[in-house]
Structures are given as C-alpha cells and as structure tokens.
Amino acid sequence: MPTSSNSTSPRSPAHLPVLLAMLAFLAALIVTYMVAGNAQRTAADELAGNFNFRARDLAGSIDRRMDVYEEVLLATSGFLRGSVDVGRAEFAEYYAQLRLNDRFPGIEALGITTLIPSGRLAAHVAAMRAAGFPDYAVTPPGQRPVLTSVTRIEPFSGRNLRAFGYDMFSEPTRRAAMEAARDTGRAASTGKVVLVQEGGKGEQAGFLMYVPVYRAGQPHDTVAARRAAIVGWVYAPFRMLDLMRGLGGEHAGDLQVEIYDGLAPTPEALLYRSPAALPAGRHPRLRYQTTVDNAGRAWTVVVHSTPRLEAALDRRTTVAIALTGVGLGVLLALVVWLLASERRRALQLAQGMTVELRASRDRIDAERERVRLILQTAYDAFIAIAPDGHITDWNLQACKLFGWREDEAVGRNALDLLLPEPERDAWRACLDEFARTGACARLAGPTEAAALTRDGHAIPVEIAITALTTTQGYGVTAFVRDIRPRKEAAEREHQRQQRLEEARAALLRSQKLEAVGKLTGGVAHDFNNILHIISANVQLMLRSEDNGRKRLLNILDAVERGKKLAAQLLAFARRQPLHPSVVNLAQLIERMDTLLHRAAGDSVAIDMKIPPDLWNVLVDPNQLENVLLNLVINARDAMDGGGKVTILLANVTVDPGDQLTYPGIRPGEFVTLAVSDTGTGMPPDVMERAFEPFFTTKPEGKGTGLGLSMAHGFVKQSGGHIRLASQPGEGTTVTIYLPRALQDTPDPAFVPVPH
Incomplete structure (x- = not known):
C-alpha cells in the first residue's frame, strides 16, 4: 500500500510549551521566595530594634524610679536634722505635704526606726506609752545585743499598724541593709523579704530602703564615727506589685518584665513578674537582660516579648509579595505557553506583568524608606558597623552629635573616627571578639565611654548595642546617647551638697560664738559693776593728802584698763549700750x-x-x-x-x-x-x-x-x-x-x- 508523504514530515513536540511554562513558573517562585525572605528579615530586624529600645527604656525607668525614692528618704533624713525624736503630729504633717500617694506610687509607708540604747528598753517603752501609745511594745520580745523599734510610721492606719514597734534589727536581711546604711552613710536596700504589713492574703514580695540618721553635731566621717553617731534610720517599705503598677504605660501588654534580687535570675530570687504572662510551653521570640542599682542592691531585669508584641511583626508585606510572585509566575507561565501560538497576546500579558513587578518593587522600596525614616528620627544617634569595623549606617542624630555628615562618616573606620587614640586598642580587641562570637564582656549592657567629635573634643556617651548577623560575621547596631546633661546635673548636685555642708559648719560656729557670748556678757556686767565701786572709792581717797596718792593713781589706772576690757567683753556679748x-x-x-x-x-x-x-x-x-x-x-x-x-x-x-x-x-x-x-x-x-x-x-x-x-x-x-x-x-x-x-x-x- 502506498504511504502518504505527509506522515514522515517533522512536527513540533506538543508538550514543549507546557515544559517552558513550568520552568518560567519555577523561576518566578524562586525569585518570590528570595524577595519575601528579605522583606521578612527586614521586618524582624525592625521588631528587634523596637523591642530593645522599649526594654532599655523600661529598665531605665525602673532605675530612675528607685533614684527618686532614694531622694525622698534623703530629704526626710534632712528634715529630722540629726534627731529621731520628732512628734507624731509634726511627722504626719510632713508626710501629708509630700503627697507620696500622688507623686511616688509604690511607697507603702514612710517611717522612722529608732536605735534603743543598751539598758534603756524599759525607759523607751514607758516614754512611748506616755506619749499617747498605751499599748506600745517592742516586738518580737526578748533580749538582743542591739534593739531597734519603729517609732513613727505614716500613714498610721490599716496594715501599717502591724509594723509599729517592730524591731527590724532582729531579722537578718533587714539588719544587713541597716548596717550597710549605717557604715556607709548612704541609702541601702534589703534583699527580698515579706513585709510585716502583709497579712497572709494577697501576700506580695517586697523590700525596704534605709537612710541613716546621725546625731546632730557629732562627726561621722569614718565608719567608727558613724557607728558611734547613729541614732536611727528613715525607711520606706515597698510591695513589688504596687511599686511596678503602671510602669509600662499603655504598652505594658507588649512586654513581660521579671525582676530578680541579685545578679542571677533564679526562681527563689524573683521579686516581680508582670501580668503579661507567656502561654505555657511557648518561648519568647526576643529577650533582654540587664542590671540596675537599687540603693547599693543589684537587681536583674529580664524582659521578654509577648505574643501581642510579636503579632506586630508585619507579615502582610511578605504575604503580599508571595501572592504577587505566585500570580506573576502564573502569568509568566501563561505568557510562555502562549508565545508558541499567539505572540501578540503574549506581549500584552508581558506588559501587564511588568506593571505588577514594578508595583511590587515600589512597595519594597517604600518599606525600606520607612525603616530609614524611623532611624533618622530616633532620639539617640544610630550607627551600624560592619564586622570589619567600617561604618555602614549613620542617622541624623549622629550627624548632630559628632559633627560628621552621613557621606563623610559612612565607609570610615568607626574606631579611628570616634574614639580617642589611647582607647582604640582596647576597643579594637573587643570589636574583633564581637565580630567572631557576637558577644563581648565590655559591651554586655549599656556602656559609658568617651567619644570624639569632629572638632576633636571628647564627650561622654552611653552605648547600647545589638548584634547584626552577616555572612562575614557579626556586625554592630549601636544607639549612642549624649550623657553630658546627666553628668552636669550630677556635678551641680555635688556642688550643692558641698555648699550645704559649708552652711552647716558656719551654723555650728555661730552657735558656739553665741554660747560664749552669753557667758562673757554675764561676766562683763558683774566685772563692770565691781570696777565702778573701786573707781568711786579711789576717787574719794584721792581727795585726801596722804602719802598713798601715787599708789592710788596706779590703782586708778588699772581700773581704767579694766573698764576698757569690760567694754570689749560687752561688745562681744552684744550688751554694750x-x-x-x-x-x-x-x-x-x-x-x-x-x-x-x-x-x-x-x-x-x-x-x-x-x-x-x-x-x-x-x-x-x-x-x-x-x-x-x-x-x-x-x-x-x-x-x-x-x-x-x-x-x-x-x-x-x-x-x-x-x-x-x-x-x-x-x-x-x-x-x-x-x-x-x-x-x-x-x-x-x-x-x-x-x-x-x-x-x-x-x-x-x-x-x-x-x-x-x-x-x-x-x-x-x-x-x-x-x-x-x-x-x-x-x-x-x-x-x-x-x-x-x-x-x-x-x-x-x-x-x-x-x-
């Protein structure tokens, strides 16, 4: 049978357009994955920066709040003027004027602990009962080497009455803080304790802060002198839940805060945990740990991110990019498939795909610009440093603080540009270690250092850093804060305290002269009266013509000198006419x-x-x-x-x-x-x-x-x-x-x- 010639002519494979479409779709998915991953990392970095900023600010707020409470106790010590024998009404009026409940939330009470001299317990109890407290007693009962008692506490009502008469020196934790305050002359806080005011129901962890009161006019420039001059302490008890209430403001649900007594965050040292608890079995995405000083007592502050904060991680951009990429992949595959049969239609579809890609790129660029604007308007100077030590980012606040423009600073070595020559080697070793391991002991928390401005002046700054992972190692993102105003405020406070000490010394000298003046005034008056009598008798004797005239003249001369001396004494005593x-x-x-x-x-x-x-x-x-x-x-x-x-x-x-x-x-x-x-x-x-x-x-x-x-x-x-x-x-x-x-x-x- 003859065969048709058409049956042997070459034909294009029917599956080739489909294969090309699948390859195009796969390529689009790969590109989409890379773009979406980059957007997700950018959003995660922004969330981490926001979390670190809030955590540092929260730790700083705790530190500042405790400094304020320390100032309240120091002011109360100054009000007592070296004596704990202040009347109840006078102390209540002083407490009312402070308005502690309005201005200083968290202070449970304000009280005075009196040191009872050895052998004077019975007399002390009798005096307190005579002052209007018939049921007063020192608790717990019993004889101890040193006895103290809470003799004043305001407000004098409710659960504060449980602390009235309590001997804080009988409890080791309180005694350690009281001895530290006595020996150093500064405020001292206890470790974790249960307050005497607690009644069992709704019990909270707490602590106490003490400031010593030394006897007026007695020196206390050495430890021995301070122990000899101590008469009592001004103190304030704190309940941790009340103290920390309202600390995070309207964003309190974004962070979980834990405060531990000491340098180790162990369960038995836990003082406070914020209500924003993490769900069981869920680990936080972000964590920040630092230490703050509470009147000589170290606290460890641990901050975790909560699901509410982590939910702020903007995944919408990533989802939009993924959906756009998949859609564009489908369009691209369709275009490739149509190229084999209808070029004109494929070109139209390609044009639409180009528009969609441009829109996606614009959204990514807008997101990057938003992050840049946030860093440019930050309160602190922001500097990003690559693992090799060169500056990669430099915001507007950094320009104002150091005087270098962004185009002048980016690309320069950070150590050579910003640090004094004697300190560069130590910092260089620290940054080299950080680039390798992502950690350095010198940069474990906010660090104070000296930085150079463009004109060569060294200024004090505080540096807080976060590691930034790169393919070459760990880079540094640093927030730098100018602490000159804080240093100047501390210096002004030192000068003010120095002038107050000079004023106290002048007052003591004036009181001493006043006492001597009263004594010499009485002596001078009596001496002057006697001289008047002698003078009158001598003048009478001078009228006689005997051989004692010369001697009497000498006596009269001595009387005149005595009168002059008396006049000088009267002038000193302020009694001269x-x-x-x-x-x-x-x-x-x-x-x-x-x-x-x-x-x-x-x-x-x-x-x-x-x-x-x-x-x-x-x-x-x-x-x-x-x-x-x-x-x-x-x-x-x-x-x-x-x-x-x-x-x-x-x-x-x-x-x-x-x-x-x-x-x-x-x-x-x-x-x-x-x-x-x-x-x-x-x-x-x-x-x-x-x-x-x-x-x-x-x-x-x-x-x-x-x-x-x-x-x-x-x-x-x-x-x-x-x-x-x-x-x-x-x-x-x-x-x-x-x-x-x-x-x-x-x-x-x-x-x-x-x-």
Whole structure:
C-alpha cells in the first residue's frame, strides 16, 4: 500500500510549551521566595530594634524610679536634722505635704526606726506609752545585743499598724541593709523579704530602703564615727506589685518584665513578674537582660516579648509579595505557553506583568524608606558597623552629635573616627571578639565611654548595642546617647551638697560664738559693776593728802584698763549700750582717713574703693570707728614688713533664694564694709577660733584677743553679719554686712565739716 508523504514530515513536540511554562513558573517562585525572605528579615530586624529600645527604656525607668525614692528618704533624713525624736503630729504633717500617694506610687509607708540604747528598753517603752501609745511594745520580745523599734510610721492606719514597734534589727536581711546604711552613710536596700504589713492574703514580695540618721553635731566621717553617731534610720517599705503598677504605660501588654534580687535570675530570687504572662510551653521570640542599682542592691531585669508584641511583626508585606510572585509566575507561565501560538497576546500579558513587578518593587522600596525614616528620627544617634569595623549606617542624630555628615562618616573606620587614640586598642580587641562570637564582656549592657567629635573634643556617651548577623560575621547596631546633661546635673548636685555642708559648719560656729557670748556678757556686767565701786572709792581717797596718792593713781589706772576690757567683753556679748544714728560710711571713712593712715604706718598702703551711690546705715558711729580702726591694726600686724590694705564699700541685696550664696545671712538690703590685707593669712583651725574672746596668735603682751570678738558682737547687736575669708599666704578679708537705713539723710553730727 502506498504511504502518504505527509506522515514522515517533522512536527513540533506538543508538550514543549507546557515544559517552558513550568520552568518560567519555577523561576518566578524562586525569585518570590528570595524577595519575601528579605522583606521578612527586614521586618524582624525592625521588631528587634523596637523591642530593645522599649526594654532599655523600661529598665531605665525602673532605675530612675528607685533614684527618686532614694531622694525622698534623703530629704526626710534632712528634715529630722540629726534627731529621731520628732512628734507624731509634726511627722504626719510632713508626710501629708509630700503627697507620696500622688507623686511616688509604690511607697507603702514612710517611717522612722529608732536605735534603743543598751539598758534603756524599759525607759523607751514607758516614754512611748506616755506619749499617747498605751499599748506600745517592742516586738518580737526578748533580749538582743542591739534593739531597734519603729517609732513613727505614716500613714498610721490599716496594715501599717502591724509594723509599729517592730524591731527590724532582729531579722537578718533587714539588719544587713541597716548596717550597710549605717557604715556607709548612704541609702541601702534589703534583699527580698515579706513585709510585716502583709497579712497572709494577697501576700506580695517586697523590700525596704534605709537612710541613716546621725546625731546632730557629732562627726561621722569614718565608719567608727558613724557607728558611734547613729541614732536611727528613715525607711520606706515597698510591695513589688504596687511599686511596678503602671510602669509600662499603655504598652505594658507588649512586654513581660521579671525582676530578680541579685545578679542571677533564679526562681527563689524573683521579686516581680508582670501580668503579661507567656502561654505555657511557648518561648519568647526576643529577650533582654540587664542590671540596675537599687540603693547599693543589684537587681536583674529580664524582659521578654509577648505574643501581642510579636503579632506586630508585619507579615502582610511578605504575604503580599508571595501572592504577587505566585500570580506573576502564573502569568509568566501563561505568557510562555502562549508565545508558541499567539505572540501578540503574549506581549500584552508581558506588559501587564511588568506593571505588577514594578508595583511590587515600589512597595519594597517604600518599606525600606520607612525603616530609614524611623532611624533618622530616633532620639539617640544610630550607627551600624560592619564586622570589619567600617561604618555602614549613620542617622541624623549622629550627624548632630559628632559633627560628621552621613557621606563623610559612612565607609570610615568607626574606631579611628570616634574614639580617642589611647582607647582604640582596647576597643579594637573587643570589636574583633564581637565580630567572631557576637558577644563581648565590655559591651554586655549599656556602656559609658568617651567619644570624639569632629572638632576633636571628647564627650561622654552611653552605648547600647545589638548584634547584626552577616555572612562575614557579626556586625554592630549601636544607639549612642549624649550623657553630658546627666553628668552636669550630677556635678551641680555635688556642688550643692558641698555648699550645704559649708552652711552647716558656719551654723555650728555661730552657735558656739553665741554660747560664749552669753557667758562673757554675764561676766562683763558683774566685772563692770565691781570696777565702778573701786573707781568711786579711789576717787574719794584721792581727795585726801596722804602719802598713798601715787599708789592710788596706779590703782586708778588699772581700773581704767579694766573698764576698757569690760567694754570689749560687752561688745562681744552684744550688751554694750549703743547710740545708733543714720551714717554715711563714705563720709565716716573720709573723716577717719588721717587716723587710719597713722595707725597703719608708713610701710602700709591703704586703698579705698567707695562707690558714689552708697546707701546709708543705722549704726553707732563711734563703735564702728573703733571696729574699723581695730581691723586696720590687725591687717597691719598680719603684714609684718609692709603691704597693702584695701577698704571696699558696696551695696548688696540678699534675696530669699540666695541662701547658698550667702549662708546664714537673712534676706534684705545691706551695705558691706570689706577690709583686705596681703598678709600671711590664716589656716582653717585659726579661722574657726578667730571670733572667740581672748584667742590670739600674737605674742604675749601684744594683744588681748578681744578685737575680732568685739567686732563680732557689735555687728550682731547692730542687726548685721560678719564674714571671715582667708587662705594661708594669700591674705585675709573681713566683710561686715550692715543693714540699710530707711532714712536718706545722715545725722548732721556725723557729717564731716569741709575745711
């Protein structure tokens, strides 16, 4: 049978378009998987950065909250002024003014623990019962080497009554914190305890914070001195659930917070766990651990991410990319399949596919831009460092902090750009270890360091880092915070405390002089009365013509010297009769010019600085002349061999807020009279006794030691103040503050007559 020639002609395989379509669909799926994975990693990195920021901020909030409570206890210790014998009503009023429930949530109470002297338990109990507490007793009963008792607690109601009379020193954990506070002079917190206030139902973990109270006027600069001076403690009990309530704000459900007492997060050390608990058997995606200081007691803070936070991981972009990729794969496969039969239709479909791919790319680019904008607007400087140490990311805050633009910083070595030369080797070793292992002991938590700005200045910063996994090793993403404001605030607080200590020392010296003044005042009055009697009798005897006249004259001379001494004692005691009048100090000093130069001598130069608009003062001019003359003579004696004396007058207004600048001086308007010399100056021990009567550094027979004490008494009696400033080898300045007179015209009797 003949065969048709068409049966042997070549034909295209029918399955080839389908095979090409499947290969195109597979290629589209591979590309989709890579793009979706990259988007998912970007979203995960964003979630991790957000979690770390919130966790660090939460740990910082806990640290700041405990610092505030420590300041409350320190302020209460200052309110007691070295004594725990404060009345219940006075302490209740102080507690009410603090408004602790409104301002400082979490403080269960504010109390005072009194140290009971050995052998004084019965007397202490009797005194407390007599003060209005008939059922008062120290618990637990029994004899112990050291006894203490809670003698004041506010609010004095409810479960706080269980702590009234409790001996905290009887419990080891509380005793350890009380001893630490006593020996260091600083606040100290206990470990985990159950508060006495707990009644069994709804019991919470808690702790207590103590601040020591030392006896007023007794030194406490050494451990032995502090143990001898301790009279009690100011303390506050805390219930952990109440203390941490509201800490996370409206985002509290995003994080689970655990706080452990000590450096190890063990179950028995657990103090607090937030209500946002994890489901059973589910491990958190993110975890952050750090330590905070609670008045000398280390707390470990562990933060976990919750399902609510992890649900914020934006998977919609990934799903959209996957669906788009699958759809595009189908379209691509269809296009390839149609290419064999209908090229025109395939081209139309390819054009639609191109539009879809462009839209997908735009969405990915928009997501990347959103992440970049978040980092650019962050509060802290953000720096990303590759495993080789070169900078890859640099946000706007980093530009402001260090002065380098982004294009100038990216690509530079981070250590060479930002760290001082002496510290680079140590940090380089740390970053090399971090690049290999993803960890470094030096960067275990927020780390303080010195960083260089563009102009070469070193500034203090705090660095918090997170590891970033790359194919070359572990990179670094670092948030850098400028801590200069915090350092400056700490320095200002140190200076304020230093000025307060100086004010306390000045107050003690003033009280000492006041006591000596009262004593010498009584002695001077009696001595003066006796001298009046002797003087009268001697004058009567002088009228007789016998051979004892010469001896009586000597007696009369001694009486005059005694009267002068009594007048000086009266001046120091502020009991001398004064005749104040309105005086212009510029005119008074002008009248004394010749006398002052004669008293100073030819080898001493006197420089007077008197402003033209000087106020008038109300003072006894004769006594003021004696004081000024005495100060010039003292200055002359201090400059053995010649020198310069400066007399400076000025108007000064002391405002109520200037008590740190002018400690011990009441607010008001004053005219100051300052006498300065260029002599040898005084050491601190001599300055402390300079105003004491009969104290002098001059040789015997060269001075009575009453000059400065008489000046002190006269100025205080006139309503003014006197200040002494001196440095060995730099001279001495005595400044007198005299209150301004309301009258504008001085007394005519003390206006100098023109020559």
